Structures are given as C-alpha cells and as structure tokens.
Amino acid sequence: MVLILDLQRATHATLHRLAAHLGDLGLPPSELNALANLGERPGGASTVSELATAIGGRPTTLTGILDRLQQRGLLAREPHPRDRRTVIVRLTPDGVDAAERVLAAMRELERRALADLPPDAADSAAAVLRALSQ
C-alpha cells in the first residue's frame, strides 16, 4: 500500500465532485481551495504567506489565484498595519458567501463519504494528513 497514491486519487476525485457541485460559481480548483481556506479564518483574512502555507503552495503560485479572485470581486488586498512589505487578503461580502458555499459543499461531500466509517476515522485521517504536510 502506498498512501500517497491514495492521497493523489482522493484529491483528484474530490476536486471533480466539488467542481460538479459548485459549477455555477465558475471557479477552478485552486480558487475554490483558496476561498475555502480564507473562509475558515477569522474575518476571512490572511497574509499571502500564511495562505500559501495553509494551501501547501508558494506565494508565487498564489499571486495569480488571488488576482483572479480579486477580479471576480470575491477578495480585496489591504496593506498590513505594521509591516509594509506584507499584504493582507480579505474576503469581500460576496467572497464570504462564496466561501461558505464551498465549505458547505466540502463538508457535505465528507459527511456522505464517511457515513459508513468508524466515527474516529476522520480524526485519524486528519492526523495522518497533517503529518504528511510537515
């Protein structure tokens, strides 16, 4: 058994499902991911670096994703109050709505998938996924 192969398959499969569920938003996977990560944060806000870490990517990858979310009116960039190198990205009200829809679709997909598994399976899986993310 090679867990990483299961990981890749599950990632691709869930992205397909989410795209189907959320097709009317017209957002590609990376934007859904960024949106949902921001939606989980207090105030829907984060620095670019923090968001890159949360996604498992790099700031250079995020720039384009954030540009498109901003063009769609789902996100705004703000200066950091104390460090003028840092950019804070924050969901707009429309962005908050979209993020909540994405998160709801993710939770629903999880709920259905995990219905027949032991209740603690999700926690075990989360621990493994976090260990693989270090």
Added chain:
Amino acid sequence: MVLILDLQRATHATLHRLAAHLGDLGLPPSELNALANLGERPGGASTVSELATAIGGRPTTLTGILDRLQQRGLLAREPHPRDRRTVIVRLTPDGVDAAERVLAAMRELERRALADLPPDAADSAAAVLRALSQ
C-alpha cells in the same frame, strides 16, 4: 475541521517533497504519479482507462502525460490482444527502474511522517481516502 482542506495541503506538500527527492529524474508530479501507479501493477501494465481511474483523472488528461513518458523511453503503448480500441501502456525496463525509485521515495516519506502516529493510523487514513475517492 474540513478534511478536504487538509487533503489538498497534504497533496501539495508531498508533491514538493517528492520533487525535491527525485529532482534528478526531471519528472513533473503527474508523471511521477502515473509512473508509481503503473509500478504497482503486475507487469507494470494497464489500460489507459484503468490508469485514469487509478489516478482519479480522465483519459484525456492522461494522453499528454503518457506521451511524455513514452518520449522519455519509460513507457510503451501496445495494442490490446482482444479489443482493438484499447491501448495498453507498459513500463519499459528503464520505466520499471524509475517507478521503483518513485515508489521507494513515497514509502520513505510516509514512513518518516507516520513514525510518531499509532500503527493503525495509516489504515484508517487509507480507508478515508478511498471513501472520498468513490
């Protein structure tokens, strides 16, 4: 907790690690993934459709990936003995070697990541990942 966000992060993070470990192969993530999946199969062979299912993608996505692996001499396409619509892709000897290196790197990455977790955590995680892949 939204497991799918942990899933995306773990996927990105493991791809970065594997790329670093296997940099001398010069293969992008999708090719590493296809290679490892084929390496897990008897004879290193599969139909395009079966491989697409294993990866969680679509045949149309695979065509380009398989083209590049073939150009690199890691893979060959063969006719199916009984259905002339079907293509069988098979690792070459060089492809088998490369696939074994990729699988070894994946297993090593997993071994280190899971060292501090309960022994059955990997099995639980695999069950969850497979449920999410349905």
Added chain:
DNA sequence: TATTGTTATACTCTATAACTATA
C-alpha cells in the same frame, strides 16, 4: 542582509468538445 510579495518566462495540467476507430 533577509524577507514579502510580484513579475516574467516557460512548461505542465486540465477540461470541453469534436473526432477516429472499433465494438
């Protein structure tokens, strides 16, 4: 000197729809 984020470039990934060949 180091860090944050962006830009430039080049390549890879992916989806959709249309297509060929075969069943």
Added chain:
DNA sequence: TATAGTTATAGAGTATAACAATA
C-alpha cells in the same frame, strides 16, 4: 449506438529566477 483513446483549443497551475520595496 456505445466505448476507448486522441486531438484541438483554451485556460489554469506551477516552478524558477529576478525584482522592488521594506525590514
């Protein structure tokens, strides 16, 4: 009619290196 795989096209994702601004 349906299925296996490919092609064409367009857009999205990613890495690397270089850069500007700031710490």
